[in-house]
Every structure is written in C-alpha cells, then in structure tokens.
Amino acid sequence: MDHGPYPFGFADDDYRQLLEQVRDRDLLADLEHLAGLANELAAIAEAQQRIILEFADDDTPGGNRAVAEILLADTLRKLEASRFEFDRRLGLYLRTAGHPLARRFPPADDSLRERIRAVKAAWPIDRFVEVVLGADLTPTKPGQWTCRCPLPWHEDRTPSFVVFGEGNTAKCFGCLRGGDVLDLTKYAFGLDRVYDQLAQLERLAGIGKRGRS
Numbered sequence: 001m002d003h004g005p006y007p008f009g010f011a012d013d014d015y016r017q018l019l020e021q022v023r024d025r026d027l028l029a030d031l032e033h034l035a036g037l038a039n040e041l042a043a044i045a046e047a048q049q050r051i052i053l054e055f056a057d058d059d060t061p062g063g064n065r066a067v068a069e070i071l072l073a074d075t076l077r078k079l080e081a082s083r084f085e086f087d088r089r090l091g092l093y094l095r096t097a098g099h100p101l102a103r104r105f106p107p108a109d110d111s112l113r114e115r116i117r118a119v120k121a122a123w124p125i126d127r128f129v130e131v132v133l134g135a136d137l138t139p140t141k142p143g144q145w146t147c148r149c150p151l152p153w154h155e156d157r158t159p160s161f162v163v164f165g166e167g168n169t170a171k172c173f174g175c176l177r178g179g180d181v182l183d184l185t186k187y188a189f190g191l192d193r194v195y196d197q198l199a200q201l202e203r204l205a206g207i208g209k210r211g212r213s
C-alpha cells in the first residue's frame with residue numbers, strides 16, 4: 001500500500017509501521033485522510049512562506065506579504081489541529097490495543113495541553129531561539145527575525161532561519177527543519193518524545209515538576 005509522502009515528520013518506515021498496527025478500517029481511513037490533509041497543508045504553508053520571503057521588503061498593508069502572513073498563520077493552526085487529531089486518535093487506538101508503539105503518543109489529555117500551553121507561554125519563540133539556541137536575531141519587520149540556523153548539523157553560511165513571532169514558530173529554509181518550541185527542542189537536544197521535550201523546556205524555564213517522578 002502506498003501512503004504517499006510521510007506526514008508529521010515521521011520517517012518512511014515508522015509511518016508504515018504505525019499504520020500497519022491499525023486493524024480498524026474506519027480509523028485507518030480517517031488517519032490516512034488526516035495525513036493527506038496535513039501533507040496538503042504543509043505544501044500550502046511552504047508556498048505561503050516563500051511568498052513572505054519573496055516580498056520581505058514590501059510593507060504595503062493588504063499587500064502580498066501581509067496577506068500571505070495572515071493565510072500562513074491560519075494554515076499553521078489547521079496543520080497543528082490535524083497533527084493533534086492524528087496523534088490523539090492513533091495514540092488512543094494503540095494504547096487501547098496495548099501496543100508498545102503507543103509510547104510515542106502520550107495521552108492528549110488536559111494536563112498535557114496545559115503543560116504545552118505553559119512552556120509556550122514561558123518561551124516565546126524569539127526568546128527561545130536567542131536564549132536557548134544562542135542565535136543572534138536580526139529583525140526584518142515587526143514580529144519577524146532572521147539568523148543563521150542554530151540547529152545542529154547545519155553549517156549555515158547565510159541567514160536561512162526565520163522566526164515568525166505571530167505564529168510562534170520558526171523555520172530554516174536551508175535544512176527545512178522548524179516548528180514550535182517543542183519541535184526546536186526536539187532538533188536541538190535530540191529529544192523525540194513530547195514528554196522529554198516538555199521536561200526540558202520546563203527545566204529551562206524553571207517550572208516545577210508538578211509532582212512527577
């Protein structure tokens with residue numbers, strides 16, 4: 001079965017392996033729909049980010065860049081929602097089935113949402129990139145900065161890394177990695193699990209452990 005491109009940053013094999021665990025045909029169809037939707041949204045976001053960069057010097061209200069920025073923020077919200085729903089549904093199924101792969105999908109419960117909200121509030125994206133990743137940010141316009149890519153394994157000779165204050169995201173147009181503070185924590189510290197990313201961000205922000213061992 002060809003699943004097409006692999007959404008949500010899964011490696012090819014991981015994605016196939018995950019979906020092969022799903023015996024519920026309706027759920028599988030829903031997951032593949034969500035994955036297809038995410039791939040379309042990711043392609044749209046790429047195009048919108050290209051427009052924003054292309055019209056970087058254009059400050060016209062309602063101009064190409066202004067419109068692309070509004071559309072991009074909307075696309076990123078939809079992409080986040082589809083990723084959240086994909087993880088929630090697949091994670092719930094795998095946990096119910098007692099499958100070891102379920103470890104990759106922590107429960108999408110309120111306490112997790114609250115912890116994510118708290119670390120995002122503690123670490124606005126520009127502050128995280130500057131303080132934690134040690135980047136030297138150059139403002140390009142209100143709420144947007146560039147710098148050389150601060151992520152490991154990318155020797156960036158020109159500033160390819162763009163920080164989007166409004167969407168609270170960042171992206172490297174050289175190595176194509178990016179996302180929110182959790183994604184950047186994954187790349188910067190090699191932490192694949194959301195719980196590990198949260199713990200790292202909480203530690204860096206001095207947020208208490210909330211009774212977790």
Ligand SMILES: [Zn+2]
Pocket residue numbers: 149150151154156160172173174175176177
């Ligand atoms: Zn990079």
